[in-house]
Amino acid sequence: MKWLRFAWLNTLRNRRRSLVTVAIAALGTAAILLAGGFALFTYQGLAQSAARSTGHLIVGMPSQFSRDEDVPLQHGLDNVANLRARLLADPAVRQVLPRVEFSGLISNGEKSTVMMAAGIDPDSEFAVKGPFLKVTAGDVLASRSQGEVMLGEALARSLKAQPGTSLTLLASTTEGALNAMDVTVKGVFSTGIPEIDKRLVYTDLATAQKLLVTQRVSTLGVFLRGMDDVAPAQARIAAAHPGLAVQTWLDQATFYKSVKALYNRIFGALGLIIGVIVVFVVTNAMAMAIIERTREIGTLRAMGTLPGQLLRSLALEGMVLGGTGAAVGALLSLGVSVLLLIVPVEMPPPPGRSTGYPLQIAIDAPMYAATLVAMVLLAMLASAWIARKTVHRPIVEALAHV
Incomplete structure (x- = not known):
């Protein structure tokens, strides 16, 4: 807890730099959650439509x-x-x-x-x-x-x-x-x-x-x-009526399968692009925050602070900044998702259809949790990886850094 408190106080020393880092992490988190939520809503809507058309x-x-x-x-x-x-x-x-x-x-x-x-x-x-x-x-x-x-x-x-x-x-x-x-x-x-x-x-x-x-x-x-009852009910009905065939909605949903396969490629490429951008931007922000403190790190080394202690402190700073940014990004994504429920936005008709559909963003707790954890780990690893070279620099070079 002592090292975590030190990390928190260090982030408050340069509020502008910390605010920029938090904002970058927040926007990256929000972008991932909004893109993932839209993809999830699309899949859920297609599945519900297919099941409602034929039966579960x-x-x-x-x-x-x-x-x-x-x-x-x-x-x-x-x-x-x-x-x-x-x-x-x-x-x-x-x-x-x-x-x-x-x-x-x-x-x-x-x-x-x-x-x-x-x-x-x-x-x-x-x-x-x-x-x-x-x-x-x-x-x-x-x-x-x-x-x-x-x-x-x-x-x-x-x-x-x-x-x-x-x-x-x-x-x-x-x-x-x-x-x-x-x-x-x-x-x-x-x-x-x-x-x-x-x-x-x-x-x-x-x-x-x-x-x-x-x-x-x-x-x-x-x-x-509900959709969760499909597999158990299929097994029970098939066992009770061995002379009949029992198919699920997915077996009949040719349109759902083809659209999902297409969207998997589109959302997969989009998610990869967003992920790469977020990794580089967050890593660059953490790098700038650490490199600017090279002389400070050299001073701490001269006072007897061990490299391992500095690495731990800087990694915890990354965790604080990344965690704060991820939490703000999650709240931003949640706010946009709720706003779209209150103020409907109509999407244009997709190919082959004459009517549009409401734009909504799914709120999925596991996706939020995984994104928050990933953002915190990314900020910590980026801080530790960049700080590794800085804390091991000769003390004289670190003190003379401009």
């Missing part, structure tokens, strides 16, 4: 995930009500959503276009997922109303459809025959991805099954209490 777990027949279907729902699930009840019995399961996926044509009588359709349980779907669609006209589907659809914005524009417009769905049944059904547009939505909005159609589960002439569903999306 996806239950289906093994062939559903490994083979193409010759006819709709060839590899679908039977006895869905019983299976859904058994899945809901798991304490980690919040909701189980059935889904029928099929393709076909949608027509307004004058024009027909290809559609990618999904039959859902509307009440449960929108209750669990929340506002995952931006409704631009009309309203969302309801389970009690059958024979209604929601169209992607670009698809509705192509068919000149609006809420209340009558359309016709055409699709192959499970027997391979062609079936048609008249439906009414309930709403128009935007997913934020123009290419998807050109083809996507939502309808209720009963309408989809009636069109395909089946009681099967493609898959069951299992929504859990």
Whole structure:
């Protein structure tokens, strides 16, 4: 404690120099935490979006995930009500959503276009997922109303459809025959991805099954209490239903994997650049602080202070300055992160999307702790490494240093 007190008092002797060193360490710490927090927020947002789209777990027949279907729902699930009840019995399961996926044509009588359709349980779907669609006209589907659809914005524009417009769905049944059904547009939505909005159609589960002439569903999306429950719940459900395949949201998240791989390279290069700049700037600041005190160090040596004692004192000074700067930088980063929650800032739309997203910085305790420790160690090592040569200089040379 005595040496730490000496180090603290030494930093107060030249307040301007110490303030500059602390400011450099603070800005370096803040830059690392803000860049890392933005990367972490991006990954968390992508993961949550992927899990909300498909479910934390996806239950289906093994062939559903490994083979193409010759006819709709060839590899679908039977006895869905019983299976859904058994899945809901798991304490980690919040909701189980059935889904029928099929393709076909949608027509307004004058024009027909290809559609990618999904039959859902509307009440449960929108209750669990929340506002995952931006409704631009009309309203969302309801389970009690059958024979209604929601169209992607670009698809509705192509068919000149609006809420209340009558359309016709055409699709192959499970027997391979062609079936048609008249439906009414309930709403128009935007997913934020123009290419998807050109083809996507939502309808209720009963309408989809009636069109395909089946009681099967493609898959069951299992929504859990949280992301941490994914691995344990997958193991339990797979063990309880050995005849079924249980995939996680990550197995289905092709977009998440590709974007994360790209961002890993971008954020990795950015982090490396910031890290190198911080190392050199902090090291240079500590070097200037020590070199300016060469004559002082020579005087202490002449008075009998051992080189090891000087090294320890200077390293502790580096720890005090680095620690103070790191703490200030962490508070600065925390303040910016909280400010972005209070005052939203919208990011421009990324490639392939038509809507932006809020800029936020994740506050991750392990990342803050690791950055603080790294900054303190960097300042200490920089001080000790530079002081090593200075304290071992001949006393006469040190005293004559200008």
